[in-house]
Amino acid sequence: MKLFYLTLLTLSSLLFSPISTYASEVNIDYSVQEVSSAIYYHQGVHQDANQQNIGAIANVSFIIGERCVAVIDSGGSYLEGQLLRKAIKLKTELPVCYVINSHVHPDHTFGNAAFKADKPIYIGHEKLAAAMRARQAYFARTFEQLLGAAYQGTEFIYPDKTVSVNKPLTLDLGNRAITITAYPTSHTDHDITVFDNSSKTLWTGDLLFSERTPVIDGSINGWIKITKQFLTMEIDTVIPGHGPATAHWQQEFYNQLRYLTVIREGVRAIIADLGTIEQASAVVGLEEQSQWELYEDYHRRNVTASFVELEWE
Amino acid sequence: MFSQTIKFIILSMMLSFLSTGVRAETPKEPLWPILKEIHFEGKTIREDANDLLVIEAPKRAEDAAIVPISVKSLVAQTADKYIKNIHIIIDNNPEPYSANFHLSPELGMIEISTRMRVDQYTFVRAIAEMNDGSLHMVSRFVKASGGCSAPAGKDAAAALARLGKMQIRMRKPTVGEPVQAQVIVSHPNYNGLQFDQKSRRYIDAHYVKNITIRYNDTSLIKVDTGISISEDPSIRFTFTPTVAGTLQADVMDSRDQSFSLNKNI
Numbered sequence: 001m002k003l004f005y006l007t008l009l010t011l012s013s014l015l016f017s018p019i020s021t022y023a024s025e026v027n028i029d030y031s032v033q034e035v036s037s038a039i040y041y042h043q044g045v046h047q048d049a050n051q052q053n054i055g056a057i058a059n060v061s062f063i064i065g066e067r068c069v070a071v072i073d074s075g076g077s078y079l080e081g082q083l084l085r086k087a088i089k090l091k092t093e094l095p096v097c098y099v100i101n102s103h104v105h106p107d108h109t110f111g112n113a114a115f116k117a118d119k120p121i122y123i124g125h126e127k128l129a130a131a132m133r134a135r136q137a138y139f140a141r142t143f144e145q146l147l148g149a150a151y152q153g154t155e156f157i158y159p160d161k162t163v164s165v166n167k168p169l170t171l172d173l174g175n176r177a178i179t180i181t182a183y184p185t186s187h188t189d190h191d192i193t194v195f196d197n198s199s200k201t202l203w204t205g206d207l208l209f210s211e212r213t214p215v216i217d218g219s220i221n222g223w224i225k226i227t228k229q230f231l232t233m234e235i236d237t238v239i240p241g242h243g244p245a246t247a248h249w250q251q252e253f254y255n256q257l258r259y260l261t262v263i264r265e266g267v268r269a270i271i272a273d274l275g276t277i278e279q280a281s282a283v284v285g286l287e288e289q290s291q292w293e294l295y296e297d298y299h300r301r302n303v304t305a306s307f308v309e310l311e312w313e
Numbered sequence: 314m315f316s317q318t319i320k321f322i323i324l325s326m327m328l329s330f331l332s333t334g335v336r337a338e339t340p341k342e343p344l345w346p347i348l349k350e351i352h353f354e355g356k357t358i359r360e361d362a363n364d365l366l367v368i369e370a371p372k373r374a375e376d377a378a379i380v381p382i383s384v385k386s387l388v389a390q391t392a393d394k395y396i397k398n399i400h401i402i403i404d405n406n407p408e409p410y411s412a413n414f415h416l417s418p419e420l421g422m423i424e425i426s427t428r429m430r431v432d433q434y435t436f437v438r439a440i441a442e443m444n445d446g447s448l449h450m451v452s453r454f455v456k457a458s459g460g461c462s463a464p465a466g467k468d469a470a471a472a473l474a475r476l477g478k479m480q481i482r483m484r485k486p487t488v489g490e491p492v493q494a495q496v497i498v499s500h501p502n503y504n505g506l507q508f509d510q511k512s513r514r515y516i517d518a519h520y521v522k523n524i525t526i527r528y529n530d531t532s533l534i535k536v537d538t539g540i541s542i543s544e545d546p547s548i549r550f551t552f553t554p555t556v557a558g559t560l561q562a563d564v565m566d567s568r569d570q571s572f573s574l575n576k577n578i
């Protein structure tokens with residue numbers, strides 16, 4: 001494993017803010033791991049974005065072909081994007097030709113601007129731009145506060161090239177073909193996956209959460225359906241949106257399937273009994289608490305989101 | 314195997330601090346005095362009216378797009394003395410004046426709930442206006458949800474596909490007994506800040522303007538709504554049917570489209 005230690009001397013507060021009287025020093029251990037030949041990723045921490053973790057909470061990756069490099073999710077801040085770019089430059093001199101965003105969430109897109117100098121083609125689902133515009137003002141306001149200095153430089157970069165459901169897109173990185181597939185609404189209404197045909201590595205984006213509580217920002221019914229579909233695929237390695245890359249990916253999909261199914265069945269029962277969101281939030285899925293990181297932060301939200309969807313079944 | 318240490322001083326970061334203009338933050342100045350002047354000009358509002366009214370809202374907005382908010386009265390509605398209106402104000406939302414429930418003395422006890430969008434840390438207020446014109450307020454502080462929860466729709470296509478579909482959900486009522494009912498209408502309740510990819514333009518605000526709920530010929534609740542209300546607006550309430558009859562719900566949106574549903578009980 002190759003480690004880059006990065007010391008950020010955040011002198012800005014000392015130099016430019018009259019109220020601060022000291023410089024804070026942030027130590028960031030930014031490492032990338034090789035998953036298989038010429039595929040690297042940095043594993044995000046299981047935390048919410050903050051100034052200390054610079055928003056590096058999701059998995060970000062790159063794959064090197066003979067011609068160029070594709071980035072798969074760019075990081076949770078401009079600063080993480082810069083660190084990822086630096087990590088790439090230490091592995092190869094080839095240019096970054098594609099930056100692929102699995103979906104709109106900040107931890108997967110906020111590093112986009114760090115790659116602008118490479119003039120890559122930004123790629124996303126056909127509904128990514130709409131999702132970005134709908135959330136942009138909210139994300140900017142919220143994450144500027146959460147991330148502090150790490151946010152500076154972050155831009156909302158829209159896809160140059162989009163992928164539609166049922167029309168997978170294959171890109172050639174130079175003797176290395178990757179296939180991008182778009183999905184109907186599941187984790188969000190604009191999820192895509194990337195598959196490296198030679199190593200049979202699948203990047204699921206947030207269609208798979210491992211260890212960390214899955215977040216429903218699309219459709220619980222859609223996500224259950226797609227989780228089941230993944231189980232039948234021929235894959236060697238999965239790089240999930242959160243949690244370690246794994247060859248034992250089926251277990252991870254089963255865990256997620258169990259979690260989503262527990263919520264769906266619990267919420268359906270409450271709705272059938274004319275119960276409320278508050279009642280559902282208080283009781284549904286409590287048995288899952290020990291299975292997931294950040295359960296307290298995301299579980300009730302998932303119950304709430306599922307409730308308003310399942311009300312229309 | 315090796316490890317490498319890079320000392321990385323981010324000058325660009327510091328420089329960008331210099332050029333950063335006004336930062337959008339949760340307003341530190343309380344907006345309530347201004348909102349009070351706008352909506353209740355010159356009137357006196359009795360605060361902490363906990364003897365009359367209870368407002369329930371989660372301490373933290375789990376999903377910024379769907380925050381359940383309930384209001385209950387502790388004093389029965391009578392023909393002589395009743396709550397005529399309940400105004401809901403969410404101080405830090407883009408449109409703070411979020412709903413006005415016009416209530417009938419026929420309701421008996423007030424027990425209503427709905428779902429709201431909550432953008433950021435905010436007070437949520439319910440102001441009861443009595444039939445004598447006096448005003449009584451209760452409030453709750455709601456923390457914004459963290460992370461990636463945005464007050465945006467999750468599946469715009471699905472919401473639009475079932476636009477105008479309605480449900481009236483309730484247990485089989487007994488005449489003379491209070492029963493809880495829910496009126497829900499599928500509607501994207503677009504706030505006008507959302508972008509449509511196909512037409513490459515911002516979608517004009519398209520939201521539910523009001524929902525009227527009647528039992529036979531008596532109006533029970535009429536609520537004026539706006540963009541603070543969640544997608545697929547839902548009104549839950551309690552009423553007591555005194556005779557057999559028909560519960561009727563009529564919805565009007567900002568494009569003057571109307572939707573109706575009734576249920577015989």
Ligand SMILES: [Zn+2]
Pocket residue numbers: 103105187206215461
């Ligand atoms: Zn996500």
